Amino acid sequence: MSRVYNFSAGPSTLPEAVLAQAQQEMLEWHDSGMSVMEMSHRGKHFAIIAEELESDLRSLMAIPANYKVLFLQGGASGQFSFIPQNLLNGKTKACYIKTGAWSEKAISDAKNYCDVVLTASSEAEKYTHVPDVAGWVIDTDAAYLHYTSNETIHGVEFSDVPDSKGLPLVSDMSSNILSRPIDVSQYGLIYAGTQKNMGPSGVTIVIVRDDLIGHAPKTTPAVFNYAEQAKNQSMLNTPATYNWYLVGLVLKWLQGQGGVAAMEQRNIAKAAKLYQAIDQSALYRNPVATPYRSRMNVPFILADENLDKAFISAAEANGLYELKGHRSVGGMRASIYNAMPEAGVDALIAFMAEFERTH
Numbered sequence: 001m002s003r004v005y006n007f008s009a010g011p012s013t014l015p016e017a018v019l020a021q022a023q024q025e026m027l028e029w030h031d032s033g034m035s036v037m038e039m040s041h042r043g044k045h046f047a048i049i050a051e052e053l054e055s056d057l058r059s060l061m062a063i064p065a066n067y068k069v070l071f072l073q074g075g076a077s078g079q080f081s082f083i084p085q086n087l088l089n090g091k092t093k094a095c096y097i098k099t100g101a102w103s104e105k106a107i108s109d110a111k112n113y114c115d116v117v118l119t120a121s122s123e124a125e126k127y128t129h130v131p132d133v134a135g136w137v138i139d140t141d142a143a144y145l146h147y148t149s150n151e152t153i154h155g156v157e158f159s160d161v162p163d164s165k166g167l168p169l170v171s172d173m174s175s176n177i178l179s180r181p182i183d184v185s186q187y188g189l190i191y192a193g194t195q196k197n198m199g200p201s202g203v204t205i206v207i208v209r210d211d212l213i214g215h216a217p218k219t220t221p222a223v224f225n226y227a228e229q230a231k232n233q234s235m236l237n238t239p240a241t242y243n244w245y246l247v248g249l250v251l252k253w254l255q256g257q258g259g260v261a262a263m264e265q266r267n268i269a270k271a272a273k274l275y276q277a278i279d280q281s282a283l284y285r286n287p288v289a290t291p292y293r294s295r296m297n298v299p300f301i302l303a304d305e306n307l308d309k310a311f312i313s314a315a316e317a318n319g320l321y322e323l324k325g326h327r328s329v330g331g332m333r334a335s336i337y338n339a340m341p342e343a344g345v346d347a348l349i350a351f352m353a354e355f356e357r358t359h
């Protein structure tokens with residue numbers, strides 16, 4: 001077996017200990033006589049997995065009791081439509097901050113349901129920063145303010161929680177959830193696909209303040225109606241049972257690593273090293289303004305794009321995979337989520353220096 005360092009943006013690398021445990025429990029989970037994949041989602045064994053999943057997430061994120069935690073399908077992209085359907089509550093407007101490709105998509109889908117007030121945009125600067133708060137437009141008649149806390153493609157991350165002037169704050173945390181401690185009580189709704197920093201694809205986490213739900217119009221599909229799913233413990237229909245189990249294993253691994261605060265310290269150290277290596281080199285460049293550089297997704301462009309192909313194939317020869325940047329940005333991107341060990345970042349930095357020396 002030769003596992004590589006996998007810098008994919010998502011689905012992304014998983015802790016090896018989690019994969020090994022899943023392998024060990026593949027044929028029989030505890031004393032159930034069957035694989036998790038084969039269990040009824042209504043049975044007593046799966047009930048344990050589901051309860052621990054929710055309680056572990058609640059404790060890792062210190063989620064207050066007045067928030068519902070939902071485990072849905074449809075991806076974070078599905079939420080781009082389900083959020084306006086569930087949260088507009090008779091209002092006709094919602095505020096959005098546009099800082100990259102993912103907030104662009106969220107805005108585009110929201111426009112099918114309401115008028116989008118563009119609170120701020122960094123599109124003219126090619127999404128290389130978060131616009132200064134002084135210029136933000138917040139319409140207090142809007143139903144909520146939406147932002148993407150980490151732009152996975154452009155590598156732009158908010159370092160502070162935006163001031164929403166009293167509007168419920170909605171955040172797409174797909175690519176930085178559990179990478180740093182947050183105060184959930186500052187949010188109306190947090191959502192994330194699991195395949196970046198929480199497990200495999202197939203589960204979408206929605207954490208929502210309970211007073212915001214229960215106002216969706218009848219046209220909202222029941223399985224994407226937060227109040228209906230909350231009433232049914234996210235089991236209005238058959239959930240992605242095996243994926244719940246795997247996310248649960250990742251959460252237990254994270255607890256074993258010291259939780260989110262300990263993980264943040266490691267993430268700071270990993271990102272700082274990599275940005276320092278990029279900034280000190282003559283070959284690599286990161287276009288994002290320093291205060292907004294993502295700790296999770298680090299894009300970098302080679303001074304000569306004719307070297308891109310050689311870089312990628314040499315990287316693979318060194319066991320460093322999935323470094324090709326998103327087609328809309330070009331260059332390279334290293335995603336260094338919780339599960340990427342510091343040794344993987346060190347190996348990447350050493351390879352980059354060697355490639356620069358020989359090119």
Ligand SMILES: *Cc1c(COP(=O)(O)O)cnc(C)c1O
Nearest residue numbers: 075076077078102152174175193
């Ligand atoms: C990956 C990603 C999405 C889309 O997730 P899907 O599960 O593929 O729908 C949305 N937002 C952000 C920030 C992402 O990184």
